[in-house]
Each structure stands twice: as C-alpha cells, then as structure tokens.
Amino acid sequence: MTATSDREQMAYVSAQAADARINVELDTGDMTLNIGPQHPATHGTLRIAARLDGEQVIAAEPIMGYMHRGYEKLCEVRTYPQCTTLINRIDWLGSFANEVPFILAAERLMGVEAPPRAQWIRTILFELSRIANLSLFLGDMGVQVGALTPVFFAFRDRERVLNQIEEVTGGRFHPNFDRIGGLKDDIPKGWVDETRSVMVKMRTFCDEMEDLLVGNEIFQARCRGVGVIPADMALGYGLSGANLRASGIDWDLRRDANPGLAWDQIDWRVWTHPDGDSFARYWVRLQETREATRMVDQLLDGIPSGPIMAKVPRIIKVPAGEAYISTENPLGEMGYYVVSKGDLGPFRVKIRTPSFNNISVVPWVMKGVYVPDVITILGSLYFILGDIDR
Amino acid sequence: MSLLALPYWQETAIKLGLALVVIPTASLILVYLFLFKMMAFMQSRLGPNDTGPYGSLQLVAEAIKFLQKEDIHPAQADRRVFRMAPVVVLASTFLLYVVLPAGPDAVVQNLDTGVFYAMAVSSLSVLGILMAGWASANKYALLGGLRAAGQLIAYELPLILAVMGVVIQAETLNLQGIVEAQATGEIFGFGAIGNPFILTQFLAFLIFMISAQAELTQTPFDMPVAETELVGGFHVEYTGFRFLLFFMAEFGTAFAFSALAAVMFLGGWWIPGFDVDDNVLNILGPGVMLAKILLIAFFIFWVRFTYPRLREDQLQKFAWKVLIPLALGNIVLTGIFKVVF
Numbered sequence: 001m002t003a004t005s006d007r008e009q010m011a012y013v014s015a016q017a018a019d020a021r022i023n024v025e026l027d028t029g030d031m032t033l034n035i036g037p038q039h040p041a042t043h044g045t046l047r048i049a050a051r052l053d054g055e056q057v058i059a060a061e062p063i064m065g066y067m068h069r070g071y072e073k074l075c076e077v078r079t080y081p082q083c084t085t086l087i088n089r090i091d092w093l094g095s096f097a098n099e100v101p102f103i104l105a106a107e108r109l110m111g112v113e114a115p116p117r118a119q120w121i122r123t124i125l126f127e128l129s130r131i132a133n134l135s136l137f138l139g140d141m142g143v144q145v146g147a148l149t150p151v152f153f154a155f156r157d158r159e160r161v162l163n164q165i166e167e168v169t170g171g172r173f174h175p176n177f178d179r180i181g182g183l184k185d186d187i188p189k190g191w192v193d194e195t196r197s198v199m200v201k202m203r204t205f206c207d208e209m210e211d212l213l214v215g216n217e218i219f220q221a222r223c224r225g226v227g228v229i230p231a232d233m234a235l236g237y238g239l240s241g242a243n244l245r246a247s248g249i250d251w252d253l254r255r256d257a258n259p260g261l262a263w264d265q266i267d268w269r270v271w272t273h274p275d276g277d278s279f280a281r282y283w284v285r286l287q288e289t290r291e292a293t294r295m296v297d298q299l300l301d302g303i304p305s306g307p308i309m310a311k312v313p314r315i316i317k318v319p320a321g322e323a324y325i326s327t328e329n330p331l332g333e334m335g336y337y338v339v340s341k342g343d344l345g346p347f348r349v350k351i352r353t354p355s356f357n358n359i360s361v362v363p364w365v366m367k368g369v370y371v372p373d374v375i376t377i378l379g380s381l382y383f384i385l386g387d388i389d390r
Numbered sequence: 391m392s393l394l395a396l397p398y399w400q401e402t403a404i405k406l407g408l409a410l411v412v413i414p415t416a417s418l419i420l421v422y423l424f425l426f427k428m429m430a431f432m433q434s435r436l437g438p439n440d441t442g443p444y445g446s447l448q449l450v451a452e453a454i455k456f457l458q459k460e461d462i463h464p465a466q467a468d469r470r471v472f473r474m475a476p477v478v479v480l481a482s483t484f485l486l487y488v489v490l491p492a493g494p495d496a497v498v499q500n501l502d503t504g505v506f507y508a509m510a511v512s513s514l515s516v517l518g519i520l521m522a523g524w525a526s527a528n529k530y531a532l533l534g535g536l537r538a539a540g541q542l543i544a545y546e547l548p549l550i551l552a553v554m555g556v557v558i559q560a561e562t563l564n565l566q567g568i569v570e571a572q573a574t575g576e577i578f579g580f581g582a583i584g585n586p587f588i589l590t591q592f593l594a595f596l597i598f599m600i601s602a603q604a605e606l607t608q609t610p611f612d613m614p615v616a617e618t619e620l621v622g623g624f625h626v627e628y629t630g631f632r633f634l635l636f637f638m639a640e641f642g643t644a645f646a647f648s649a650l651a652a653v654m655f656l657g658g659w660w661i662p663g664f665d666v667d668d669n670v671l672n673i674l675g676p677g678v679m680l681a682k683i684l685l686i687a688f689f690i691f692w693v694r695f696t697y698p699r700l701r702e703d704q705l706q707k708f709a710w711k712v713l714i715p716l717a718l719g720n721i722v723l724t725g726i727f728k729v730v731f
Binding site: 031033039040041055142143144145146147148149152153156212213216218219221222370371372373374375 | 429432434529530533610618698699
C-alpha cells in the first residue's frame with residue numbers, strides 16, 4: 001500500500017467512525033465566545049469569556065483590567081487637590097459625583113466642614129450628574145435590546161444637563177470643581193431658573209422613555225424574567241445602587257448614611273422593585289431619574305445664603321488618620337478609604353467602586369441564558385468601564 | 391398593445407440597462423430618504439445636510455468611501471466562498487426585479503408564475519448569508535449566519551401562505567394578472583375603486599409585511615445582524631466593496647419587497663378610481679408604482695426605527711405559533727368566500 005491510499009483508508013475509517021458516532025449521539029461541542037474586549041455592548045473594554053452550547057451560555061466569566069489606569073497608586077504621588085482630577089475619570093458619566101466622597105473623606109480627616117451653601121450646591125451638582133448618568137443608561141438600554149432611537153433622545157437631553165453642569169463648573173465631563181472645605185465658585189446668575197426648565201425637560205424625557213421602552217411589548221419580552229437576581233444573591237455578591245434596589249432591598253446611602261449633604265433636608269423617596277430582573281433594574285433607574293429631577297427642584301428652592309468656602313489653609317496638609325466615606329453614586333455605593341500620614345498627599349487610597357462589585361454577579365446570573373440575554377443583562381447591570389478598572 | 395414595437399435585442403438591451411440602473415437607484419433612494427433623512431428626523435438629529443442639495447450627495451461620498459477601502463480577508467476564511475457570498479445575495483435581489491411590473495408593458499419579463507418565481511428567488515439570499523457566515527471563520531458571523539438561516543426559513547412560510555390568499559382571490563400567479571384583477575375587481579358589487587387587495591386581504595397584508603420585515607432582517611427581527619450582540623452578524627468580516635454589496639442588497643431587497651407588496655395589495659401601477667389608457671399608464675405607471683413603494687417602505691422603516699429586537703426563540707415562536715396559523719386561517723376564509731360569492 002502506498003502512503004496516499006493509506007491516508008485514504010484512514011480518512012474512510014474516520015468518516016465511518018464519525019457517522020457511527022452521529023448515529024449514537026449528536027455531539028455538538030462547546031464553543032468559546034469572547035464577548036469583548038472590543039465589543040459595542042461592553043461600552044469599553046470589558047471581556048466576557050462565554051462558553052456556549054449553541055446559543056446558550058454554559059459559563060461566563062468577566063475578565064477585567066484592560067483599562068486599568070492605576071488611579072489608587074497615582075493618588076499616592078499627588079496632593080489632595082490634585083487627586084480630584086484623576087478620580088473625576090472613574091465613572092466618567094457622572095464625574096462630579098466621584099469627587100464628593102473623596103473630598104468628604106479628606107474634610108473629615110482635617111476636621112473641616114463645608115458651609116451649608118456649598119453642601120447644597122454640591123448636592124445639586126451630585127444629583128445633576130446622577131441625571132446625566134442615568135439618562136444615558138435609559139437610552140442605552142434601548143440599544144442593547146436593538147432599539148436605536150432612544151439613545152439619541154438620551155444624548156439630546158443629557159446635553160441640557162451637561163450644559164447646566166458646565167455653566168457652573170466649566171467642564172462638561174470632568175468638572176474638577178469640588179474643593180476641600182467647599183466649592184471653587186458660586187453658581188452663576190440666572191442658573192437656578194435655567195436648571196428648573198431643564199428639569200421639566202428631563203421629566204418629559206423620562207415620559208418618552210416610558211412610552212418608547214417600558215410600555216413596549218418587545219422590550220418587556222426581552223427584559224422581564226431575564227437575569228433575575230434574588231435579594232439574597234444580590235446581597236451576597238455585594239451589589240449596590242439600583243441593582244440592589246431592583247431586587248427589592250430598600251437600601252440607599254443617601255438616606256441611610258448621609259455624610260452631611262443636603263439630602264436629609266428635602267422630601268424624596270427610595271424606589272424599589274420586587275422582581276430583580278432586567279426590567280426591574282431599568283424601571284428603578286427610570287424612577288430614580290424622575291425622583292432626582294424633583295430633588296433638584298426642591299434643592300434649588302432652598303439654597304441657603306452664605307459663603308461657599310470654609311476657612312482652610314492655603315497649603316493643604318491632612319493630619320494623620322484614616323477615613324472611609326461612601327456615597328450613593330449613580331451606579332451604586334462609591335467609597336474612598338483614605339489613609340493619611342500627615343503629608344501633602346494621601347499615603348494610600350482604596351477606591352470602592354460600584355461597578356466592580358456589580359459585575360461580579362455575572363458568572364452566576366448568566367448561567368443558562370441565551371447570547372442576546374447576555375447583552376440585556378450586561379446593559380441592565382449598567383457598569384462603566386472606568387468604574388470597574390479605575 | 392405594446393407602445394414600442396422594437397426588435398427583440400433592442401428591447402432586451404433597454405430592459406437590461408434599466409435593470410442595472412434601477413436597482414442601485416432603488417437602494418439609494420431608500421437609503422437617502424429613510425436611513426438618512428427619516429431616521430435623523432425621528433431621532434431628532436440633523437442627518438447629512440452639507441454635501442450637495444439637502445445632503446443628497448452624501449450617498450456618493452459614502453460609496454466612494456467604501457470603494458477606497460482595503461479588501462480584507464480573514465486569514466482563516468474560505469476565500470472563494472467568502473468572495474462569492476455577497477454576489478449570491480445581490481444576485482437574489484437582481485432576480486427579484488425581473489418580474490416587478492411598473493406598467494402594463496413596463497416589465498422585464500412577464501412570467502405566468504411571477505409570484506412563485508419571486509418567492510423562490512428571494513429565498514436564495516439565505517444561501518449567500520449562510521455562505522458569508524460560514525466562510526468568515528468568525529464565531530459572531532457563524533452565529534449570525536445560522537440565525538439568518540433559521541429565521542429566513544421560518545418566515546418564508548407565512549410569507550408564502552399570506553400571498554396564497556391574494557393568489558386565490560386573483561386566480562392567477564402572474565403579477566400583471568394580479569394588478570388587473572385588482573383594477574377590474576369589485577368588493578361585493580361595488581367597483582368604483584376596483585378591489586385593492588389590502589381591503590379584502592388585510593390580514594394577509596399584515597402577515598406579509600411582518601414576514602417581509604423578518605425576511606429583510608429589519609429591526610424587530612434583525613437577529614442575524616444584531617449590531618449590539620453579534621456586531622453585524624454575517625457581514626462582520628466584510629470591508630469595502632463587498633460590504634457595500636451586502637448593503638445594497640439589503641436595501642435593494644427592501645425596495646423589491648415593498649414593490650411586491652405594492653403590486654399585490656395596493657394595485658401596483660394601476661391608479662384606483664381612474665380608467666386610464668394603457669399607453670398612458672406605461673408612462674405614469676412607474677411613478678404611481680414608486681409612490682406606492684415608498685409608502686410601504688415608509689412603514690417598514692418606521693417600524694425599524696421604533697422597536698427593539700426580539701430574541702431568536704421568541705422570533706421562532708411568533709412565526710410558528712402566531713403567523714402561520716393565522717395565514718392558514720386566512721387561506722381557508724378566502725377559499726370559502728371565493729366559493730360562496
């Protein structure tokens with residue numbers, strides 16, 4: 001026998017064997033699908049390594065770190081005022097909200113307290129960045145399930161909020177406006193009325209989203225019952241923010257652990273939803289955006305007069321000590337654990353970001369779902385890559 | 391009857407030239423009107439408005455952009471199949487145009503089994519999509535290709551069954567015959583506006599439009615493309631001109647399906663309520679037809695820009711459990727009415 005016929009013989013035998021195997025059991029092997037790091041649904045560089053059986057996910061694992069920028073380490077070689085430039089960029093959609101807990105931690109270490117007017121304006125800007133952040137989610141969730149139009153409405157209306165933030169701080173995305181002991185500047189003239197009219201528009205935007213997505217049968221079919229996280233699982237994985245509230249747990253740091261901002265002086269409520277599915281997460285965020293516009297309205301009514309800056313030394317040296325301050329950021333609990341040795345800059349900063357914990361539930365919740373549901377769940381968990389990798 | 395009594399070869403040359411002009415033009419009209427302008431209007435954007443009058447030259451810019459891009463093959467790709475796939479898809483679109491009538495005589499080929507032929511060639515595109523999905527050697531493309539195969543086969547059935555109602559009522563498979571049946575028909579003795587089948591076959595019209603939406607992989611049913619999941623699905627690896635071919639085929643087919651719907655449900659080139667001479671209709675017909683096509687296409691794209699996307703299993707359930715029984719019921723009803731009246 002020649003080599004060629006040998007090979008033919010082998011091919012024939014193996015083909016026969018393959019046929020025989022198919023007759024017994026159709027063996028469909030698993031396929032590993034890398035969703036990301038370059039994938040539109042991960043809005044950034046998250047990678048989900050998913051093992052698929054057909055279109056069903058057997059196992060999914062989030063792999064992060066593609067955008068790690070080392071902010072915790074970088075903070076150690078900067079002075080306290082310089083740090084805000086960096087931490088602005090952690091959750092880049094709600095950037096002012098990032099600065100607040102860090103500044104509050106530094107203030108606590110120094111024993112300084114910002115004057116009431118500064119605290120109120122901080123709260124207003126905080127809620128404005130929440131609206132800017134969540135409104136983009138409300139539109140973006142549409143894109144995740146295939147509706148193109150809502151996200152453009154979101155971009156259009158978010159711009160109004162960003163304009164208001166820019167008018168006060170000078171920066172649309174990275175205000176870098178919060179200072180130890182107060183704020184950099186006061187609000188400009190006429191800003192209060194403008195912001196009120198913007199809040200009316202944002203409520204209209206929320207109504208539009210309610211019509212376009214929440215009331216849509218296809219959206220409900222795609223989101224209801226998809227990615228259900230029961231309350232105990234949500235607690236077990238350390239979820240926070242709207243993801244936790246959508247699982248029926250009434251937990252909001254603004255109410256439960258207010259670190260001195262004006263939230264306790266206005267009338268508002270925490271929204272929860274008992275279902276824990278993707279739809280519940282969308283619904284809770286929609287209600288939260290509405291609630292935030294109402295909060296801003298109330299806050300605008302009651303801005304106290306007075307200075308916007310407490311007395312702080314020109315060169316800021318923070319006394320030795322440790323402080324952990326966390327606030328209810330748009331994405332969930334964001335906390336800074338600041339360790340000071342009495343220098344110009346922090347000795348160590350540990351940043352607790354909400355998305356990092358929120359994404360940890362992915363392997364559990366994605367078991368057995370279909371590939372389209374992976375995207376729905378990722379969208380509804382709502383993470384910002386900078387918030388995961390920081 | 392023919393307006394132009396030309397030798398066969400001249401007639402063929404004219405028809406061929408027209409077909410080559412009509413198909414790119416058709417997809418360009420849809421892209422410009424709906425994808426650029428209407429989409430921008432619905433999404434409160436401006437859309438292209440600088441290049442040429444009302445941004446109409448944007449299309450030329452886009453085409454040039456595609457032409458100057460590099461033609462990339464993935465290293466693992468099955469090159470021959472990979473190259474052939476867009477051509478197969480576009481060929482199916484081209485073949486559809488053969489039977490679309492634009493006037494009493496303005497048709498490339500007046501086939502006696504026009505409806506049958508149109509349904510048959512429209513499903514050829516599945517082959518091209520499957521080829522593209524398989525040959526790309528990309529998992530996303532493969533998933534997209536398989537989804538497309540499942541979806542297009544599932545929705546082919548209600549599409550054909552919906553058309554059956556029209557065929558029963560018109561008593562012919564010839565598209566010209568269907569137009570004439572609508573022009574001369576009457577609804578229970580009332581014949582002033584003829585009988586556009588959208589009135590008597592409304593259920594069939596709805597089923598046809600829904601299935602066409604799925605056949606065209608437009609949004610509630612755009613699983614095979616699914617930009618946010620499969621990043622483009624079967625055409626994820628295509629660049630430049632090959633991608634342009636897919637793109638043209640998508641919109642060319644949208645135009646052709648709108649035309650089919652216009653012929654079968656709105657009366658094609660015939661103007662309701664007017665008794666116009668055939669020779670005049672040969673001139674006016676294309677215009678009337680275009681108006682009706684744009685009306686139908688408007689609905690297709692309106693839905694596309696409004697709705698989210700279904701999941702693959704929901705999509706299959708909808709086809710097999712809702713659309714097909716409805717379409718079968720429609721056939722039975724039509725049959726009964728046909729026999730009784």
